[in-house]
Amino acid sequence: MIPRYLVDFDSSSLPLVETDVIVVGAGIAGLYTALEAGRNNRVVLISKKSLFDSNTRYAQGGIAAVISDEDSFEFHRQDTLIAGAGLCEPEAVDVLVREGPDGVRSLIRYGTHFDEEDGHFALTREGAHSQRRILHAKGDATGFEIVRALAEKVQNHPNVRIWNDHFAIDLITAANGECAGVLVQRPDDSRVFVRGKAVVLCTGGGGQMYRYTTNPEIATGDGVAMAYRAGAVIRDMEFFQFHPTALSYPGAPRFLISEAVRGEGAVLRNIRGERFMERYDPRLELAPRDIVARAILSEMEQTGSTYVYIDITHESPEFIRQRFPSIYEYCLRYGLDMTTDWIPVAPAAHYMMGGVKTDLYGETNIPRLFACGETSSTGVHGANRLASNSLSEAIVFGRRIAERIGRLPPPSGDVRAVSAEGRHTPPAGKIAERRLKLQKVMVRYAGLRRDRTGLKKALDELNRHLPVFRHQLRKREELEYANLLTCALLTVQSALFREESRGAHYRTDFPEKDDRRWLKHTIIHRELGIGEEAVGGVRETV
Incomplete structure (x- = not known):
């Protein structure tokens, strides 16, 4: 059986750091929640590396929200429910689509610059979206731009302390069952008990469970594992999304080739040069990710190949370089020119739909423990996440978590956690x-x-x-x-x-x-x- 704690310790003998809110993780969910909670609370933001090491940083496609007059909450809701294959929580989806536009506006207030055309947001469409509703930044560097803006605000926030290179080992609970804080390992390997009135897990997903993944090395499922050990309910972990189009080329990492490339008209071809999506789904290349990924796998097996191609060479070189500058430059490093070459791609582990079960304000079954972003299971994504809904979810529920924390009474439970399993050998x-x-x-x-x-x-x-x-x-x-x-x-x-x-x-x-x-x-x-x-x-x- 997996133990309650990973390491031996006695909280009463550890150095104690007291604060109001502890945020674990520094992607969009952690940064945004820290800023929102920091309006009225002292916040300790714990990052096991730096503020620029997270899944968000690598998010290319964009953020989904109803911005266009041609779009509607109902369209976005239906697209999300259809992609989720019956397992979306309707209330959670309603919260996402209705509060998403305000969330985007708050990102803009925090300094995010989204791309514009002729004085309006440049909206694109991605797989399983019926409308153009994806805002993007710097072409295909949306995640990086959001992290840049939020990190700048966090670094200058008087109520937020940033702990880079600190590792959150385990959640510590009080005698009354409430979450009381976090056991943290410092860069010098010493340990400290950080106590607060609320803990928010924003540690991202667990793509590193798989050999081939678009996730960075830090995506090791820390928040889900910590919460499970502490007694939180974990939901829908069987649903792990594989992105259909990750670069598959000798010597190159599984770099994400954004869904937005297909959204702008790219087609998929097998190694014989044949388009094949019409054999699998009437929505062709814009079918939900699970359908496209399995179609690619079938084509690879039928043709004896380890990849298929994504082809956007019919678009002008100027458009490709402007719309997808990061992808273009990355492929060029390996001798692949998107403007003239078909790019070899294959599916790779990308996003964890399951996670720590929360209510509509991000709280888990453990009082004072919250989860946000990919770590959480809010009910928005169901069995298959709709492209670009993840960044929207992080800001919508990050704000709600901060609101809920603001209503919490002071903690009252006695806290003394002890783990004495006699672990002595590495x-x-x-x-x-x-x-x-x-x-x-x-x-x-x-x-x-x-x-x-x-x-x-x-x-x-x-x-x-x-x-x-x-x-x-x-x-x-x-x-x-x-x-x-x-x-x-x-x-x-x-x-x-x-x-x-x-x-x-x-x-x-x-x-x-x-x-x-x-x-x-x-x-x-x-x-x-x-x-x-x-x-x-x-x-x-x-």
């Missing part, structure tokens, strides 16, 4: 090798296609890694590996439990969607185990 062998083995298991058995036999093998393989929890973990890579193992086990157990295919979860042994049996969420709890929850279970509490 783990044997190289952690990097163990991490690679885990990633290979996940790609092979819990990737785009799954079945009971493979998932059982994955579970057996991952269970062999469990003894790591009995060892003394001190290095960041050891703690990250423990979190990756936790998230991998949750993902595989959830995928094995759901005996149907829906959204990003595809079982070859149960290839059809089964609404009669499975129109419900998968939930998993450290002590209660795995179970189900009806759609519509989110209740608004303030």
